[in-house]
Amino acid sequence: MGNTSSMLTQYDIEEVQEHCNNTFSQQEIVSLYQRFCQLDRNSGGFISADEFLSVPEFAVNPLSQRLFRMVDGLNFKEFVAFLSAFSSRATLQHKVEFIFKVYDFDGNGKVAFSDLLDVLRDLTGQFISEQQRELVLTHVLEEAGYKKDSLLVLSDFMKILGNTDLKMEVEVPVD
Amino acid sequence: MSKVNSSNMELDLDRPNIEDYLPTDSIHEPLGKLRLRDLLDISPTLREAGGAIVDDSFTRCFKSNPPEPWNWNVYLFPLWCLGVVVRYGILFPVRVLILTLGWIIFLSCYIPVHWLLKGHDKLKKRLERALVELICSFFVASWTGVVNYHGPRPCARPKQVFVANHTSMIDFIILEQMTAFAVIMQKHPGWVGLIQSTILESVGCIWFNRSEAKDREIVSRKLREHVEGADNNPLLIFPEGTCVNNNYTVMFKKGAFELGSTVCPIAIKYNKIFVDAFWNSKKHSFTTHLLQLMTSWAVVCDVWYLEPQNMKPGETPIEFAERVRGIISARAGIKMVPWDGFLKYSRPSPKLKERKQQAFAESVLRRLEDK
Numbered sequence: 290m291g292n293t294s295s296m297l298t299q300y301d302i303e304e305v306q307e308h309c310n311n312t313f314s315q316q317e318i319v320s321l322y323q324r325f326c327q328l329d330r331n332s333g334g335f336i337s338a339d340e341f342l343s344v345p346e347f348a349v350n351p352l353s354q355r356l357f358r359m360v361d362g363l364n365f366k367e368f369v370a371f372l373s374a375f376s377s378r379a380t381l382q383h384k385v386e387f388i389f390k391v392y393d394f395d396g397n398g399k400v401a402f403s404d405l406l407d408v409l410r411d412l413t414g415q416f417i418s419e420q421q422r423e424l425v426l427t428h429v430l431e432e433a434g435y436k437k438d439s440l441l442v443l444s445d446f447m448k449i450l451g452n453t454d455l456k457m458e459v460e461v462p463v464d
Numbered sequence: 465m466s467k468v469n470s471s472n473m474e475l476d477l478d479r480p481n482i483e484d485y486l487p488t489d490s491i492h493e494p495l496g497k498l499r500l501r502d503l504l505d506i507s508p509t510l511r512e513a514g515g516a517i518v519d520d521s522f523t524r525c526f527k528s529n530p531p532e533p534w535n536w537n538v539y540l541f542p543l544w545c546l547g548v549v550v551r552y553g554i555l556f557p558v559r560v561l562i563l564t565l566g567w568i569i570f571l572s573c574y575i576p577v578h579w580l581l582k583g584h585d586k587l588k589k590r591l592e593r594a595l596v597e598l599i600c601s602f603f604v605a606s607w608t609g610v611v612n613y614h615g616p617r618p619c620a621r622p623k624q625v626f627v628a629n630h631t632s633m634i635d636f637i638i639l640e641q642m643t644a645f646a647v648i649m650q651k652h653p654g655w656v657g658l659i660q661s662t663i664l665e666s667v668g669c670i671w672f673n674r675s676e677a678k679d680r681e682i683v684s685r686k687l688r689e690h691v692e693g694a695d696n697n698p699l700l701i702f703p704e705g706t707c708v709n710n711n712y713t714v715m716f717k718k719g720a721f722e723l724g725s726t727v728c729p730i731a732i733k734y735n736k737i738f739v740d741a742f743w744n745s746k747k748h749s750f751t752t753h754l755l756q757l758m759t760s761w762a763v764v765c766d767v768w769y770l771e772p773q774n775m776k777p778g779e780t781p782i783e784f785a786e787r788v789r790g791i792i793s794a795r796a797g798i799k800m801v802p803w804d805g806f807l808k809y810s811r812p813s814p815k816l817k818e819r820k821q822q823a824f825a826e827s828v829l830r831r832l833e834d835k
Contacts, residue, residue, distance in 0.1 A: 321518070324517075324518060324519065327523065327527070328523075341517075342811060344516055344517070344520050344522065344523060345520070345522045345803055345807045345811075345812045345816075346512070346515070346516035346520040346521070346522060347513060347516035347517060347520065348811055348812050348817075349812050349816040349817045349820065350509060350512055350513040350516065350817070350820075351509060351817055351820055351821055351824075352506065352509050352510065352513055353513060353817075356510070356513050360517075372514060372517065372518065374514075375510075375511065375514040375515075375518070384507070387510070388504070388505075388506060388507065388510070391506065391510070392504075405503070405504075408506065409503060412506070412509065412821060412824050412825075413821050413824055413825035413828065414817070414818055414821030414822070414825070415818070415821075416818075416821055416822045416825035416826070417825045417828065417829065421829075425498070425503070425828065425832060426503065428832075429498060429499055429500040429502075429503055430500060432499065432500065433499065433500040433501075435500075446504065449500055449501045449504055450501055450504060450505060453501055453505055455505065455507045456507055456508065456511060457507040457510055457511045457514070458511070459511060459514040459515045459518050460518075461518055461519075462518075462519050
């Protein structure tokens with residue numbers, strides 16, 4: 290799968306499909322490839338910050354910076370694996386893992402109070418004061434049985450989010 | 465990181481609410497007491513981001529759709545080859561000849577008129593107008609342009625402006641061959657710029673520069689002056705501010721709609737079967753674009769001159785602009801998207817992100833009170 294060719298072979302498609310655990314159909318992978326090539330304007334093999342932020346709908350998203358750092362420098366195969374959490378075929382476990390990764394910025398498997406605060410700050414901006422944010426977080430944490438200095442792991446996230454309806458599906462347009 | 469240039473100032477606060485267009489659910493529906501899972505569940509925001517990565521309405525506006533290859537079998541391929549031979553070997557040289565002939569006629573009339581009739585302004589203007597219409601007709605002929613004009617022809621009256629959707633600079637040529645409009649354009653480099661500063665000056669054109677912020681006020685003033693002048697040519701404005709691929713319209717800039725004059729909408733729709741007339745200025749130069757048109761079979765399009773509109777009482781210029789955009793899009797059969805065309809060159813205003821943050825913050829605080 291060269292950087293310069295914009296044609297995928299059947300072998301390439303199957304390799305990508307395997308890598309993302311069959312969460313996308315082959316047609317969807319072809320569409321995603323067209324999209325990847327469309328975004329990767331300088332054909333560098335990955336999508337740069339500039340190219341991502343040139344999509345206004347992405348740039349105005351409050352979590353764009355966090356997401357961008359997760360997807361920066363990914364080649365196409367990894368790009369599809371990243372997006373697999375948004376597929377309708379993704380399991381709840383997969384989605385919760387994705388959300389966990391968004392919070393667990395340094396990737397050490399543990400989400401601390403500061404991580405929770407960072408995401409809340411991205412989502413609310415200047416419209417809640419920092420103290421209020423801390424208060425809100427401490428309050429809901431304690432109510433759920435955690436302490437302010439608790440470190441949350443994936444299983445905690447599964448427990449908290451496991452029975453909610455996570456609406457995270459994105460439809461891949463197939464021509 | 466591309467320059468965050470001052471055209472960010474163009475992106476005003478008082479624009480139509482994008483939230484009305486974008487398919488968002490509210491970030492969190494207010495459902496009673498705030499719990500930990502409500503704060504941890506960032507899935508709606510993630511879904512919007514994921515959706516934007518996979519497909520977004522802004523990039524769609526500027527996608528030139530490559531024609532599907534239809535010629536890959538035994539009998540169609542030779543036909544296609546024959547077509548290529550005809551187009552490049554016969555049509556193209558003939559068209560170049562026509563265009564050259566046109567330029568010779570034009571210049572041999574225009575230069576004397578321009579220099580010798582310096583004193584007789586009225587006559588000079590009339591002749592120059594006719595000559596510009598002539599050279600535009602030659603251009604249209606050089607692409608075998610088949611243009612169907614519908615509706616009453618524009619006439620020169622004070623206090624009116626014409627607005628149209630924009631696909632390529634050839635929009636201007638197609639409209640100009642029927643009526644000598646004065647137009648407001650981005651100043652281009654090269655031979656186009658030369659034509660802009662010489663010939664188009666005589667029809668009364670206004671120049672702007674996208675990257676200059678102060679420019680906006682100057683342009684506003686020039687627009688107003690032009691519209692109020694009694695014997696200026698009718699003014700044509702492309703309020704999108706950039707070329708779009710003729711399947712969508714982007715938001716109209718309000719400049720044309722706050723001059724207190726009647727706005728006459730014009731809708732232009734190209735028939736893609738013959739050629740894709742979208743000029744992707746990031747991909748090719750205008751010269752390449754013209755050559756592409758001259759080596760295609762024909763440029764077929766429809767032009768509709770629509771009913772003049774006035775600002776309704778109580779309507780803001782932006783609402784007026786969106787209303788006219790709706791009329792043009794409906795007539796041309798194209799979709800509207802809520803983005804500013806200048807986002808091709810700059811980043812969206814942080815206010816858009818802030819609006820989302822504000823909505824979420826307010827819902828959190830509200831639910832916190834529900835104890």
